[in-house]
Amino acid sequence: MTEIARAAILGGGVIGAGWLARLIENGIEVSVFDPDRGSDRKIAAVLENAERAYAKLTLAPRPAKGAWRIVGSVAEAVQGAELIVEAVPERIELKHRVYLELEAANADGIVASSTSGYKPTDLQAPMHHPGRLVVAHPFNPVYLLPLVEIVAGERTDPAVVERAMAFYPAIGMKPVRVRKEIDAFIADRFLEAVWREGLWLVKDGIGTTEEIDDCIRYGFGLRWAQMGLFETYRLAGGEAGMRHFLAQFGPALQWPWTKLIDVPELTDELVDTIAAQSDVQSGARSIRELERIRDDNLVAIMQALKATGWGAGLVLADWERRLFDRGAVKPAGDLSRPIRTVDRTVPPDWTDYNNHMNEAKYLQCFADATDAFMRIIGADADYIAGGMSYFTVETHIRHLGEARAGEPITVDSRVLEGRGKKMHLFHEMRNGGGRLLATGEHMLLHVSLQTRATCEPAPAVRAKLEEIAALHAGLPAPEGAGRAVGQRPG
Numbered sequence: 001m002t003e004i005a006r007a008a009i010l011g012g013g014v015i016g017a018g019w020l021a022r023l024i025e026n027g028i029e030v031s032v033f034d035p036d037r038g039s040d041r042k043i044a045a046v047l048e049n050a051e052r053a054y055a056k057l058t059l060a061p062r063p064a065k066g067a068w069r070i071v072g073s074v075a076e077a078v079q080g081a082e083l084i085v086e087a088v089p090e091r092i093e094l095k096h097r098v099y100l101e102l103e104a105a106n107a108d109g110i111v112a113s114s115t116s117g118y119k120p121t122d123l124q125a126p127m128h129h130p131g132r133l134v135v136a137h138p139f140n141p142v143y144l145l146p147l148v149e150i151v152a153g154e155r156t157d158p159a160v161v162e163r164a165m166a167f168y169p170a171i172g173m174k175p176v177r178v179r180k181e182i183d184a185f186i187a188d189r190f191l192e193a194v195w196r197e198g199l200w201l202v203k204d205g206i207g208t209t210e211e212i213d214d215c216i217r218y219g220f221g222l223r224w225a226q227m228g229l230f231e232t233y234r235l236a237g238g239e240a241g242m243r244h245f246l247a248q249f250g251p252a253l254q255w256p257w258t259k260l261i262d263v264p265e266l267t268d269e270l271v272d273t274i275a276a277q278s279d280v281q282s283g284a285r286s287i288r289e290l291e292r293i294r295d296d297n298l299v300a301i302m303q304a305l306k307a308t309g310w311g312a313g314l315v316l317a318d319w320e321r322r323l324f325d326r327g328a329v330k331p332a333g334d335l336s337r338p339i340r341t342v343d344r345t346v347p348p349d350w351t352d353y354n355n356h357m358n359e360a361k362y363l364q365c366f367a368d369a370t371d372a373f374m375r376i377i378g379a380d381a382d383y384i385a386g387g388m389s390y391f392t393v394e395t396h397i398r399h400l401g402e403a404r405a406g407e408p409i410t411v412d413s414r415v416l417e418g419r420g421k422k423m424h425l426f427h428e429m430r431n432g433g434g435r436l437l438a439t440g441e442h443m444l445l446h447v448s449l450q451t452r453a454t455c456e457p458a459p460a461v462r463a464k465l466e467e468i469a470a471l472h473a474g475l476p477a478p479e480g481a482g483r484a485v486g487q488r489p490g
């Protein structure tokens with residue numbers, strides 16, 4: 001899926017651990033170096049949160065987790081690494097020292113600095129091979145937020161930038177190339193402006209920390225999460241659009257509304273006020289609880305945006321497509337047997353109050369199996385984008401056993417009929433012990449997405465389906481196929 005198989009992470013704090021989670025969840029092998037002996041405990045906590053979030057984020061078949069280990073030196077970590085993620089504290093002399101140390105042990109891996117603000121030209125200054133350094137500035141939590149700002153220094157090799165731009169989407173991220181080097185890049189510049197205003201608003205007693213946060217999360221924060229600033233304002237201009245908006249509200253910028261250019265002094269009094277208000281606002285929950293709430297909310301927002309085909313949801317959909325395509329390659333072996341189309345564990349939140357998988361997820365799992373089968377016969381994302389697909393017209397699910405949270409489940413699929421526009425599939429879901437948990441029978445018809453009417457599949461898809469159908473015709477008929485609701489084995 002990615003051209004990078006081995007990575008190193010230098011610095012296992014908040015950001016390094018977040019990178020670690022994202023990389024290993026995408027099947028990349030990682031070595032981590034952090035001189036702090038306590039870092040493994042902090043890393044474990046982040047990985048646990050990430051695992052929980054990923055189980056909710058996507059139903060796509062994720063690759064086997066990349067192996068990872070903590071090692072004793074920079075040199076050991078970067079040995080053979082194609083990507084070296086630098087996530088050490090934000091002190092330029094420390095970053096410089098780490099670059100020289102890594103260059104002595106690794107000649108050609110890309111060095112991707114997580115810095116929040118240093119210009120890459122300043123970072124690469126002492127390096128022997130400065131062309132390999134690029135800034136890849138992520139956002140916390142790195143394992144969930146898609147944005148990564150890519151910034152090149154004066155001596156960065158353009159090929160390294162290109163490679164970075166191609167790599168990050170493969171691990172579910174949205175790289176944005178910053179056109180010119182500035183301190184703090186685009187996003188942190190913006191955040192600092194908002195942060196300054198927030199500090200003034202507290203200092204001047206205009207609102208408490210909670211009231212200010214409410215003004216964001218109940219209002220413009222919702223708009224920003226899905227359209228950003230400029231597109232939102234375009235809509236504020238009504239049918240006359242952006243020009244009208246600028247003409248109407250532009251003069252207001254001359255009014256003394258903002259204190260943006262001033263920074264409030266962080267006196268003891270202001271620090272006490274903010275800390276006390278923050279305790280009232282959020283002190284009832286631990287940081288761990290708040291992180292999980294944050295992760296659940298981010299997952300829900302991204303999934304909602306996926307359903308509308310917009311913004312961060314498109315990045316999630318693109319990553320899932322890559323995962324599905326990668327997952328679908330696996331069962332290409334013996335097509336004369338039922339084909340393995342799902343191989344996963346039951347995530348904790350797929351279970352209901354009885355602690356077994358809820359019925360909607362059985363359907364989800366069988367739908368995933370059908371999707372995987374469609375990819376095998378060539379009815380994949382490109383085929384669908386080209387205007388044709390299969391639509392399910394009938395489904396029958398039998399619930400025969402309980403699937404519990406954390407339990408491994410597989411689905412094996414076979415073709416009962418595959419001719420012309422018709423595709424009749426039978427899926428069997430089993431647990432790790434081989435016990436049959438459910439069967440799903442689906443009738444699908446091939447359709448044109450333009451006319452929404454049935455039509456013949458493309459010749460290659462039709463031929464592959466017919467080939468597998470002929471092979472499966474020799475298998476004994478599966479128990480339960482063709483059963484109507486309420487019929488039990490006689």
Ligand SMILES: NC(=O)c1ccc[n+]([C@@H]2O[C@H](COP(=O)([O-])OP(=O)(O)OC[C@H]3O[C@@H](n4cnc5c(N)ncnc54)[C@H](O)[C@@H]3O)[C@@H](O)[C@H]2O)c1
Pocket residue numbers: 010011012013014015016033034035036039074086087088089090091094098114115116117137138139140
């Ligand atoms: N925290 C954020 O929200 C955020 C967001 C984006 C980028 N960043 C950037 O990411 C980088 C790391 O920030 P962080 O928040 O994870 O800091 P952190 O303090 O949580 O982690 C830094 C880690 O680096 C380790 N370290 C110190 N010296 C080291 C060395 N010589 N070799 C390897 N590891 C070493 C420390 O022990 C620590 O665990 C900084 O450049 C920061 O600006 C931070």
